[in-house]
Amino acid sequence: MSITVSIRHVFGDFALDVAFGSNGRLTSIFGASGSGKTSVVNVIAGLVRPQAARISVDGRLLTDTAAQVNVPVHRRRIGYVFQDARLFPHLSVEQNLSFGQWFAPKADRYADRGQILSLLGISHLLPRRPSQLSGGEKQRVAIGRALLTSPKLLLMDEPLAALDAPRKAEILPYIERLRDEFHVPIVHVSHSVAEVARLATDIVVMAEGHVLASGPAAQILQRPDLMPEDERDEAGSILDMTIAAHDPGFDMTLLRSAAGEAHVQGRIGDAGTKVRVRIRARDVMIATRQPHDISALNIFRGRITGLAEAGRPAMNVTLDCGGSAIIARITRQSCAALQLAMGREVFAVVKAVSVNKPGASPSP
Amino acid sequence: MNWFTLSPDEWNAVALSVRVATVAMLASLPLGVAVALLLARCEFWGKSIVNGIVHLPLVMPPVVTGYLLLLMFGRRGPVGAFLADFGIVFSFRWTGAALACAVMGFPLMVRAIRLSIEAVDRRLEAAAATLGANTLWVFLTITLPLTLPGIVAGMILSFAKAMGEFGATITFVSNIPGETQTLPSAIYSFTQVPGGDAGALRLTAISIAISLAALIASEILARRVGRRIAA
Numbered sequence: 001m002s003i004t005v006s007i008r009h010v011f012g013d014f015a016l017d018v019a020f021g022s023n024g025r026l027t028s029i030f031g032a033s034g035s036g037k038t039s040v041v042n043v044i045a046g047l048v049r050p051q052a053a054r055i056s057v058d059g060r061l062l063t064d065t066a067a068q069v070n071v072p073v074h075r076r077r078i079g080y081v082f083q084d085a086r087l088f089p090h091l092s093v094e095q096n097l098s099f100g101q102w103f104a105p106k107a108d109r110y111a112d113r114g115q116i117l118s119l120l121g122i123s124h125l126l127p128r129r130p131s132q133l134s135g136g137e138k139q140r141v142a143i144g145r146a147l148l149t150s151p152k153l154l155l156m157d158e159p160l161a162a163l164d165a166p167r168k169a170e171i172l173p174y175i176e177r178l179r180d181e182f183h184v185p186i187v188h189v190s191h192s193v194a195e196v197a198r199l200a201t202d203i204v205v206m207a208e209g210h211v212l213a214s215g216p217a218a219q220i221l222q223r224p225d226l227m228p229e230d231e232r233d234e235a236g237s238i239l240d241m242t243i244a245a246h247d248p249g250f251d252m253t254l255l256r257s258a259a260g261e262a263h264v265q266g267r268i269g270d271a272g273t274k275v276r277v278r279i280r281a282r283d284v285m286i287a288t289r290q291p292h293d294i295s296a297l298n299i300f301r302g303r304i305t306g307l308a309e310a311g312r313p314a315m316n317v318t319l320d321c322g323g324s325a326i327i328a329r330i331t332r333q334s335c336a337a338l339q340l341a342m343g344r345e346v347f348a349v350v351k352a353v354s355v356n357k358p359g360a361s362p363s364p
Numbered sequence: 365m366n367w368f369t370l371s372p373d374e375w376n377a378v379a380l381s382v383r384v385a386t387v388a389m390l391a392s393l394p395l396g397v398a399v400a401l402l403l404a405r406c407e408f409w410g411k412s413i414v415n416g417i418v419h420l421p422l423v424m425p426p427v428v429t430g431y432l433l434l435l436m437f438g439r440r441g442p443v444g445a446f447l448a449d450f451g452i453v454f455s456f457r458w459t460g461a462a463l464a465c466a467v468m469g470f471p472l473m474v475r476a477i478r479l480s481i482e483a484v485d486r487r488l489e490a491a492a493a494t495l496g497a498n499t500l501w502v503f504l505t506i507t508l509p510l511t512l513p514g515i516v517a518g519m520i521l522s523f524a525k526a527m528g529e530f531g532a533t534i535t536f537v538s539n540i541p542g543e544t545q546t547l548p549s550a551i552y553s554f555t556q557v558p559g560g561d562a563g564a565l566r567l568t569a570i571s572i573a574i575s576l577a578a579l580i581a582s583e584i585l586a587r588r589v590g591r592r593i594a595a
Contacts, residue, residue: 074497079494099505100496146495
């Protein structure tokens with residue numbers, strides 16, 4: 001499954017000029033507001049007719065201005081979850097969900113209504129009217145409505161932006177399940193590093209109508225220079241780890257990977273489950289000798305492979321820990337005092353980790 | 365002279381008025397929706413001319429509209445002569461009264477429907493398209509149901525206008541009892557003869573009752589529709 005996108009379009013005094021490709025299960029288009037993210041998905045969906053573009057999804061050419069190809073919106077078979085849900089107010093939830101079910105050619109219909117309703121936890125909402133739903137429920141119904149059309153690609157334009165923090169927390173696990181259990185690639189638009197770090201397998205970073213960088217999530221998130229000014233603190237590294245054991249006495253779970261071991265609170269899953277661990281650069285300290293008598297449990301040994309200035313007083317130190325990168329954000333003063341240099345072996349002391357559980361059951 | 369029972373002629377006038385108004389309203393509805401859609405959604409050369417022609421009956425003296433209809437749809441008028449070959453005759457028939465009422469009520473109908481089409485959230489239509497609905501299907505399942513309050517309002521306005529239409533009707537199809545004598549024409553006739561006061565009053569009361577009933581019906585309908593599509 002692959003998508004390739006190249007667009008050149010001028011709207012008034014805003015110029016969009018992007019090109020990227022992705023094979024990821026969930027590709028996040030990430031950037032500050034006004035960077036042109038939504039325009040990109042609108043062009044992919046066919047809602048905006050671009051001046052020059054070539055869009056293909058899974059080898060199917062949807063738009064090619066050079067070859068006069070432009071598949072109309074309703075034949076693109078691309079599901080679109082809008083920021084504002086856009087449920088039809090004159091139809092019940094059930095009618096909203098059924099709206100697009102029969103448009104796909106019979107042979108292409110793969111959507112399993114029962115599976116989708118239970119995955120999104122919306123079965124009990126069917127007789128209601130959209131006006132009787134909470135923001136989070138509306139968004140789940142909108143996701144279900146898009147999935148029931150058996151789309152070949154699912155676009156999500158800031159699906160969480162209109163929701164408050166508890167509602168966001170309610171929706172995120174559903175999107176994770178979608179990514180892990182449903183065989184439809186997702187292109188997701190967001191300006192939140194935390195959301196992208198939790199969801200994305202691949203990231204396209206946009207600014208002012210251009211692509212700054214694109215690639216696998218773990219690589220992109222390591223680069224604070226790509227993060228928006230006010231979210232630079234969210235930059236960090238991602239480790240793919242496996243649950244090794246749970247210690248019921250302290251209620252802690254042990255995770256392992258080539259980088260080393262990590263301990264996280266609570267029981268998060270069965271042994272052998274793969275998890276994604278995110279470590280923010282500002283939560284990492286550097287020690288030149290193995291620290292003892294310290295409360296931090298998670299200490300990784302690594303070799304310095306990058307030293308980059310990040311703002312005037314700060315430095316980003318990249319460590320290679322068994323093939324995975326961990327980034328630490330420290331002051332230049334500390335860097336000088338510790339005499340950090342490329343290739344030197346040091347220890348990363350991690351104050352906090354956050355764990356996403358792929359495939360975990362969301363709480364209803 | 366009885367104050368409460370209607371003569372056969374008076375009954376005829378009432379029945380004819382209701383029939384003329386109903387036919388005028390229903391027959392102009394499809395064209396009204398089409399023209400409203402054209403004005404609300406399409407940009408084309410001459411749009412303001414089309415808009416002007418649609419609204420002309422609202423601002424012209426009704427007698428002028430009636431006379432123009434007579435010139436065009438009369439037996440020797442260009443359109444009337446052509447249609448007469450197919451057995452369709454408007455002049456001095458009740459169908460002509462319906463045509464005159466439809467023309468007079470058309471601007472009111474188009475205006476109400478157009479405003480309501482313009483109020484439809486086009487983002488919902490875009491959403492329907494991404495779900496696989498083609499243009500016609502989007503119109504039938506999204507735009508039209510959301511426009512329903514405006515369509516109901518337009519129909520009521522057109523009906524009410526037709527019930528009260530006098531100038532264009534009497535100019536175009538005259539005042540023939542049993543054929544083209546609608547309520548207003550009948551009231552007018554009563555006021556022209558000595559001792560016609562009782563008849564005029566009876567018909568006036570009926571006219572008020574029908575208008576009130578139409579208003580109440582539209583109120584109930586609009587509320588129902590409004591509740592169904594409330595966001």
